Amino acid sequence: MKVRLRNPDREVEVRGGRPVGSVLDELGIVVDTVLVIRAGELITREMPVRDEDELEIRPVISGGAR
Amino acid sequence: MRCRSCRGSAVIEIRRHHAAFCTEHFLTMFRTQVEKAIRRHRMLAPDDRILLAVSGGKDSLALWDVLLDLDYDVTGLYLGLGIADYSDRSHDVARAFADRRDVRLLTVDLERDHGYDIPTAGKRGSRSTCAVCGLSKRYVFNDAALEGGFDVVATGHNLDDEAATLLGNTLRWQTDAIARQSPALPAHDGLVKKVKPLHRLSELETAAYAFLRGIDYVVEECPLVAGNTQLRYKEAMNAIEQTSPGTKAQFFLGYLDRAMPLFRSEDRAELRACEECGQPTMGRFCAFCRARAQILGERLGTDPEPSDREVAGELADEVLPAEIYDRAVR
Numbered sequence: 001m002k003v004r005l006r007n008p009d010r011e012v013e014v015r016g017g018r019p020v021g022s023v024l025d026e027l028g029i030v031v032d033t034v035l036v037i038r039a040g041e042l043i044t045r046e047m048p049v050r051d052e053d054e055l056e057i058r059p060v061i062s063g064g065a066r
Numbered sequence: 067m068r069c070r071s072c073r074g075s076a077v078i079e080i081r082r083h084h085a086a087f088c089t090e091h092f093l094t095m096f097r098t099q100v101e102k103a104i105r106r107h108r109m110l111a112p113d114d115r116i117l118l119a120v121s122g123g124k125d126s127l128a129l130w131d132v133l134l135d136l137d138y139d140v141t142g143l144y145l146g147l148g149i150a151d152y153s154d155r156s157h158d159v160a161r162a163f164a165d166r167r168d169v170r171l172l173t174v175d176l177e178r179d180h181g182y183d184i185p186t187a188g189k190r191g192s193r194s195t196c197a198v199c200g201l202s203k204r205y206v207f208n209d210a211a212l213e214g215g216f217d218v219v220a221t222g223h224n225l226d227d228e229a230a231t232l233l234g235n236t237l238r239w240q241t242d243a244i245a246r247q248s249p250a251l252p253a254h255d256g257l258v259k260k261v262k263p264l265h266r267l268s269e270l271e272t273a274a275y276a277f278l279r280g281i282d283y284v285v286e287e288c289p290l291v292a293g294n295t296q297l298r299y300k301e302a303m304n305a306i307e308q309t310s311p312g313t314k315a316q317f318f319l320g321y322l323d324r325a326m327p328l329f330r331s332e333d334r335a336e337l338r339a340c341e342e343c344g345q346p347t348m349g350r351f352c353a354f355c356r357a358r359a360q361i362l363g364e365r366l367g368t369d370p371e372p373s374d375r376e377v378a379g380e381l382a383d384e385v386l387p388a389e390i391y392d393r394a395v396r
Contacts, residue, residue, distance in 0.1 A: 007285070030304050044076055044086060060273035062124070
């Protein structure tokens with residue numbers, strides 16, 4: 001399964017057939033710090049993903065001078 | 067996972083609420099939280115003219131969208147920081163949003179209007195890049211609001227921003243800063259009213275709102291922000307939040323409800339007009355004019371040496387219009 005990560009932009013390949021939360025754990029990503037987008041829709045951490053899926057994991061954290 | 071309201075399929079889980087929501091009910095919850103913030107802190111009146119600080123990021127565009135849907139009169143203000151492609155892209159998405167909603171976007175450009183950009187300021191001045199950027203924003207927003215006759219300046223600070231700031235102030239026991247971290251600061255002596263209507267909503271929620279509303283926003287992080295202290299505090303709070311959902315909200319919203327009054331003091335800053343620009347300050351020259359002069363290699367006034375007051379002001383690096391204002395209105 002292809003996963004697009006942001007900041008910096010990069011793509012990694014991970015195994016499907018498991019919930020999104022498991023993918024985030026493997027990538028060391030805290031669940032509340034990202035949006036997970038599949039086919040243009042948000043999905044929650046317990047949703048199963050398949051090998052043929054493509055995900056975007058988009059960070060929500062922003063910093064600097066506000 | 068099912069929507070708490072309708073039991074339909076959920077698109078977002080908000081762990082601190084032990085709840086998940088479908089798109090429709092998440093957007094409703096989001097707007098309700100903004101309305102609650104506005105009402106509880108008396109942020110906005112129905113006929114207020116609002117100037118919204120727009121960065122092109124998820125928070126400011128989400129706030130603009132909500133306030134327009136709530137029928138407020140909101141004009142955006144974009145500040146060009148001169149950070150190469152990042153600033154260009156930020157300006158583009160801010161303009162695209164304004165066009166889409168048919169609303170007005172004002173633009174101030176630091177280089178064009180004040181003679182410097184943020185990358186240059188970070189190299190030449192004594193302040194960090196993020197410090198001089200924050201100083202410039204607060205100055206320009208207040209100045210533009212006064213110039214345009216706006217009643218209030220709104221910013222997109224969210225719960226994570228406020229919790230991280232409170233954590234930093236608490237770790238250093240900056241009691242004066244802790245005392246003034248209110249999401250609504252009334253107008254005072256040349257300082258326009260400031261409000262933060264997103265302070266009850268997390269970054270996850272503002273990002274989800276922007277995504278679900280189809281708002282194009284800048285996902286990329288500012289290229290100058292690496293190592294920023296605020297980001298480290300956010301990461302620390304997120305590490306706690308991961309195992310104890312709700313900690314951030316308890317920390318900041320609990321502070322507003324129960325702790326902020328304990329930090330108030332009778333100390334009230336005396337303000338005067340900056341001799342260079344006229345904005346409120348405690349010394350002869352405001353922090354913005356002092357920083358700008360330092361960046362451009364210029365001298366302010368005619369005195370060969372700075373006064374003790376100016377030196378003291380320079381040491382208090384964050385004595386800016388917003389902060390002066392915060393102290394003055396306590």
